[in-house]
Amino acid sequence: MSGCHETVVHFHPGGQLVALVGNPNCGKTALFNLLTGSRQKVANYAGVTVERKEGVFRTAAGKTLRVLDLPGAYSLHPRSPDERVTVDVLYGRAKGERRPDVVVCVVDATNLRRNLRLVLAVQRLGLPCIVALNMADMAARRGIPVDAEALSRELGVPVVPTVGIKTDGDRALRALLEDKTLWRAPQPAHDKLHLDGDHHTVQAILERLDLDKAMPETASDRIDRVVLHPVAGPAILALLLFLVFQAVFAWAEAPMGWIEAATAAVGQTVGGALPEGVLRSFVVDGLIAGLGGVVVFLPQILILFFFILLLEESGYLPRAAFLLDRLMGGVGLSGRSFIPLLSSFACAIPGIMATRTIADPRDRIVTILLAPMMTCSARLPVYALLIAAFIPSRQVAGGLELQGVVLFALYMAGIFGAFAVAWVLKRFGSGKRQVRTLMMELPAYHWPTVRSVALGLWQRATIFLRRVGGVILVLTVVLWALSSFPAPPEGATQPAIEYSLAGRIGQALAVVFEPIGFNWQISIALVPAMGAREVAVAALATVYAVGDAGDEAGSALAPLLAQDWSMATALALMAWFVFAPQCLSTLATIKRETGGWKWPLVTAGYLFALAYVAAFATYHVALAFGL
Ligand SMILES: Nc1nc2c(ncn2[C@@H]2O[C@H](COP(=O)(O)OP(=O)(O)OP(=O)(O)O)[C@@H](O)[C@H]2O)c(=O)[nH]1
Numbered sequence: 001m002s003g004c005h006e007t008v009v010h011f012h013p014g015g016q017l018v019a020l021v022g023n024p025n026c027g028k029t030a031l032f033n034l035l036t037g038s039r040q041k042v043a044n045y046a047g048v049t050v051e052r053k054e055g056v057f058r059t060a061a062g063k064t065l066r067v068l069d070l071p072g073a074y075s076l077h078p079r080s081p082d083e084r085v086t087v088d089v090l091y092g093r094a095k096g097e098r099r100p101d102v103v104v105c106v107v108d109a110t111n112l113r114r115n116l117r118l119v120l121a122v123q124r125l126g127l128p129c130i131v132a133l134n135m136a137d138m139a140a141r142r143g144i145p146v147d148a149e150a151l152s153r154e155l156g157v158p159v160v161p162t163v164g165i166k167t168d169g170d171r172a173l174r175a176l177l178e179d180k181t182l183w184r185a186p187q188p189a190h191d192k193l194h195l196d197g198d199h200h201t202v203q204a205i206l207e208r209l210d211l212d213k214a215m216p217e218t219a220s221d222r223i224d225r226v227v228l229h230p231v232a233g234p235a236i237l238a239l240l241l242f243l244v245f246q247a248v249f250a251w252a253e254a255p256m257g258w259i260e261a262a263t264a265a266v267g268q269t270v271g272g273a274l275p276e277g278v279l280r281s282f283v284v285d286g287l288i289a290g291l292g293g294v295v296v297f298l299p300q301i302l303i304l305f306f307f308i309l310l311l312e313e314s315g316y317l318p319r320a321a322f323l324l325d326r327l328m329g330g331v332g333l334s335g336r337s338f339i340p341l342l343s344s345f346a347c348a349i350p351g352i353m354a355t356r357t358i359a360d361p362r363d364r365i366v367t368i369l370l371a372p373m374m375t376c377s378a379r380l381p382v383y384a385l386l387i388a389a390f391i392p393s394r395q396v397a398g399g400l401e402l403q404g405v406v407l408f409a410l411y412m413a414g415i416f417g418a419f420a421v422a423w424v425l426k427r428f429g430s431g432k433r434q435v436r437t438l439m440m441e442l443p444a445y446h447w448p449t450v451r452s453v454a455l456g457l458w459q460r461a462t463i464f465l466r467r468v469g470g471v472i473l474v475l476t477v478v479l480w481a482l483s484s485f486p487a488p489p490e491g492a493t494q495p496a497i498e499y500s501l502a503g504r505i506g507q508a509l510a511v512v513f514e515p516i517g518f519n520w521q522i523s524i525a526l527v528p529a530m531g532a533r534e535v536a537v538a539a540l541a542t543v544y545a546v547g548d549a550g551d552e553a554g555s556a557l558a559p560l561l562a563q564d565w566s567m568a569t570a571l572a573l574m575a576w577f578v579f580a581p582q583c584l585s586t587l588a589t590i591k592r593e594t595g596g597w598k599w600p601l602v603t604a605g606y607l608f609a610l611a612y613v614a615a616f617a618t619y620h621v622a623l624a625f626g627l
């Protein structure tokens with residue numbers, strides 16, 4: 001395509017379009033999932049959805065409607081990139097999307113004062129509009145008597161109660177969408193007053209519905225008195241995080257043992273059945289050693305996500321953001337950056353996308369730059385492998401498991417690294433910035449349902465196994481081939497792998513990596529690990545399995561490494577992985593979100609530099625201590 005003139009072709013797919021619009025965290029995505037059978041992410045904090053997502057709703061009469069889930073918005077004057085997505089759709093400005101035929105205004109029945117203002121603004125657009133009075137269960141439990149019919153008379157549009165977390169909680173909404181009279185031409189735009197006027201209109205409605213009284217104190221308020229307490233709050237947060245890391249090691253031990261045993265058994269059976277040769281090496285050293293080496297970390301990843309899901313669903317996350325706002329303010333970050341950074345513990349990609357909720361462009365860029373330093377779940381296999389090989393499993397001070405302590409320290413290293421960079425950017429960055437207080441909503445706490453946690457874990461397991469069967473498999477096979485060919489010349493004295501292509505490349509790279517303590521096997525493993533960090537584990541497993549021709553098939557990698565590397569090397573490699581931006585998809589996401597090559601290049605450059613310096617320092621300090 002030529003870039004000369006800006007002709008934007010708007011492609012509007014057919015089918016009548018329903019858009020779900022509402023304040024953040026009112027349950028739009030929960031309803032969207034019920035209506036369309038999708039499984040988009042639902043969690044108890046504002047700003048979960050940052051892109052528009054489409055699904056299909058089939059009416060009883062067999063008609064299909066296209067349904068859009070949209071990011072939450074407080075008003076139709078967008079302040080952050082995610083709100084802009086919603087407002088663009090409502091005005092028909094979204095690229096490749098037509099203007100909705102019907103808007104479902106989702107409102108949180110326990111917070112009508114704020115939610116109704118957006119409804120009034122949407123009504124003024126003149127689009128056919130209906131109201132889903134969501135969280136009807138919560139309102140009933142709290143004794144807030146919202147009368148849907150009375151509200152419908154006040155607003156002049158249909159109002160139906162819904163419960164986003166109950167199967168069939170969308171029944172009334174479905175019935176309404178079936179109603180043909182809904183799909184008439186747009187209503188005339190209301191001529192109500194704007195802004196301040198809306199405030200009074202809402203107040204008048206609430207008074208007439210007898211809903212303007214002071215709310216009784218809720219259970220959430222009582223919990224918050226402890227959780228947000230200036231002393232108890234941070235202590236609880238620290239304890240919680242610490243428990244998570246202990247659990248990741250303690251609980252995973254047994255299931256990891258099973259997977260290891262199974263891998264070894266498969267390796268031996270298959271290895272025994274195949275004749276000595278290339279095919280056997282491919283299956284045993286390439287596939288089984290490589291992939292088995294990664295799959296073994298599934299239990300740890302699931303345990304980590306189990307806790308992340310609990311924190312997300314319970315409503316604790318915004319509290320943690322609130323507690324850390326002061327601390328983050330000290331290094332020039334706002335509490336707004338907390339949730340994007342925390343999401344990056346799963347994976348930097350959703351974390352970087354979540355920065356769309358940050359209104360200030362400079363804050364957003366800084367958060368994007370820091371997100372890859374948070375320890376994503378792809379690093380877990382690498383850390384866990386090195387810890388299992390080099391850190392003895394024993395109790396230290398007060399019954400803490402040393403391996404868990406080291407893992408915690410690695411996570412902390414990423415966080416402190418990010419804070420240090422943020423501080424430098426604040427100190428030497430351009431211009432003075434005013435400090436703003438964090439305005440963040442604290443949603444009501446609720447118990448995560450077993451169903452939603454189970455579903456979340458299932459999704460994580462599938463994502464991980466798909467990675468193993470996809471990118472990790474491909475890269476491992478490529479590495480196996482490079483390590484196996486060409487075969488060594490006649491009368492070769494060194495192990496065969498040293499004559500292979502991988503061996504040669506590794507030895508060439510080792511010149512760069514030698515000062516930080518990496519041998520050629522590590523150097524070669526780092527190359528395919530640019531595609532996905534876990535590949536480092538599969539690659540090491542393959543390189544050592546191929547290189548270790550005489551050894552029993554399917555033997556565990558950790559003891560091999562423990563024999564071959566010094567402690568200093570292992571620690572340096574851990575330090576490298578804290579910082580190294582070993583993930584092309586993250587860099588691609590940064591390019592997409594910032595719209596250019598500048599920021600992904602800056603990110604890659606400074607993180608590789610940091611990684612090298614950190615590994616160098618770690619290696620030499622460790623050597624000095626005689627490790
Ligand atoms: N009790 C109750 N909880 C609900 C209901 N609907 C949704 N929730 C919960 O409310 C929280 C927010 O739901 P989401 O669907 O993620 O909200 P959203 O409006 O899509 O939020 P954003 O994408 O951040 O704008 C989640 O914890 C849901 O489980 C409901 O009707 N009753």
Ligand SMILES: [Mg+2]
Nearest residue numbers: 028029048049
């Ligand atoms: Mg959502």
